[in-house]
Every structure is written in structure tokens, then in C-alpha cells.
Amino acid sequence: MSGDYSRREPDTDLNNRLQFLYRMTEDTQGTIRFLDTKAAFCATLLSGMAAVALQRQHKFTTPYHLFLLCFLSVTVISVVVCMRVIFPTIRPSGSFGAPAEPKFYIGHNKAHHWILHTIRNPMDDVLSETHSTYLAALERATDTDLLTSMCDTVLMLALIRQVKSDRLHAAMICLMVSVLLFAAVILL
Numbered sequence: 680m681s682g683d684y685s686r687r688e689p690d691t692d693l694n695n696r697l698q699f700l701y702r703m704t705e706d707t708q709g710t711i712r713f714l715d716t717k718a719a720f721c722a723t724l725l726s727g728m729a730a731v732a733l734q735r736q737h738k739f740t741t742p743y744h745l746f747l748l749c750f751l752s753v754t755v756i757s758v759v760v761c762m763r764v765i766f767p768t769i770r771p772s773g774s775f776g777a778p779a780e781p782k783f784y785i786g787h788n789k790a791h792h793w794i795l796h797t798i799r800n801p802m803d804d805v806l807s808e809t810h811s812t813y814l815a816a817l818e819r820a821t822d823t824d825l826l827t828s829m830c831d832t833v834l835m836l837a838l839i840r841q842v843k844s845d846r847l848h849a850a851m852i853c854l855m856v857s858v859l860l861f862a863a864v865i866l867l
Contacts, residue, residue: 693822700829707836714843718764721847721854725754725761728861735865743867750860757853764846767839 732750737743808816820828 703833718761722761729754732864746863753857760850
């Protein structure tokens with residue numbers, strides 16, 4: 680077996696690239712799930728600390744009320760930051776010079792209303808694609824289209840991962856401040 684990689688088959692080269700991008704997607708999604716789990720644990724811990732602080736017998740002193748108010752304020756901010764990690768509400772598509780959305784991304788139908796889905800279960804007109812339109816788009820796709828779409832997806836997920844990571848960093852700082860204020864509330 681020689682190490683001449685310049686004579687690879689085009690299909691093998693495309694498969695290798697797609698496999699690499701697929702693994703990048705899996706790895707990034709795993710990291711996103713890990714960050715979400717950390718944020719959910721942080722929110723749970725903050726909720727528990729707030730419950731203990733509010734149910735505890737307390738002294739009616741000014742320092743106690745000041746620390747309790749500060750603790751509850753920082754706790755609310757921390758929980759909001761944790762929720763922003765879990766639900767990032769960013770629109771990454773089109774952020775890195777790519778088309779408005781990755782070519783094979785299936786988004787929601789613009790006419791679809793989430794509130795109706797909460798109340799009842801309409802299944803028609805929820806997605807932006809139907810079986811026939813999506814199949815037609817895939818049948819027209821070239822190898823370059825598939826590679827471009829996977830690159831767009833990897834970049835989109837990497838952006839979401841970085842935003843979540845930055846927000847989790849802020850949440851951890853808020854958590855540390857909350858823990859210090861909680862200790863002050865409990866000790867007073």
C-alpha cells in the first residue's frame with residue numbers, strides 16, 4: 680500500500696469530507712448538550728438556594744434584608760442567564776457569509792404559530808418543507824451542494840456552541856456571586 684493520496688477517487692474524497700463534517704456536527708451537538716446540562720444544573724441549584732433562603736427563619740435586621748435582596752436579585756439574573764444558555768434565541772444562519780439558511784435546513788413554516796401547537800396538535804403547515812419538495816431538492820443537489828450544506832451546518836452549530844459557552848461563563852460568575860450572598864444570608 681502506498682501513501683499516494685493524490686490519486687484518491689472523487690467519491691471517496693467527498694465521502695471523507697462529508698464524514699468529517701458529520702463527525703464535527705455530532706461533536707458540536709454533544710458539546711451543546713453538555714453546556715445545556717450545566718446550565719440546567721445551575722438553574723436548579725439557584726432555585727434550591729432561593730427556596731432555602733426564603734423559607735428560613737430570619738432576623739428582621741437591615742443587613743439581613745440587604746443581603747437577601749442582593750441574593751435574590753443576583754439569583755434572578757443568574758437564572759435568566761442560564762435560560763439564555765438553554766434557549767439561545769439567536770439566528771445564526773446568514774451570519775458567516777452563507778445563504779440565509781443552509782440549503783437543506785428544514786425550518787418552520789412562517790405561517791405556523793407556536794401558540795396553536797401548544798393548544799392543539801395541527802400537523803399540516805408546521806415545517807417549511809414537505810416530503811415532495813425536500814426530496815426534489817435533494818435529487819437536484821450536487822456533491823458541492825451537499826458539502827456546502829454540511830459546512831453551513833457545522834458553522835451554524837459552532838456559533839451556537841460558542842454563544843452558549845460565553846453565556847455559561849457569565850452564568851458561572853453569577854452563580855459564584857449568588858453562593859457568596861447565600862452564605863451571607865444563611866449566616867446572618
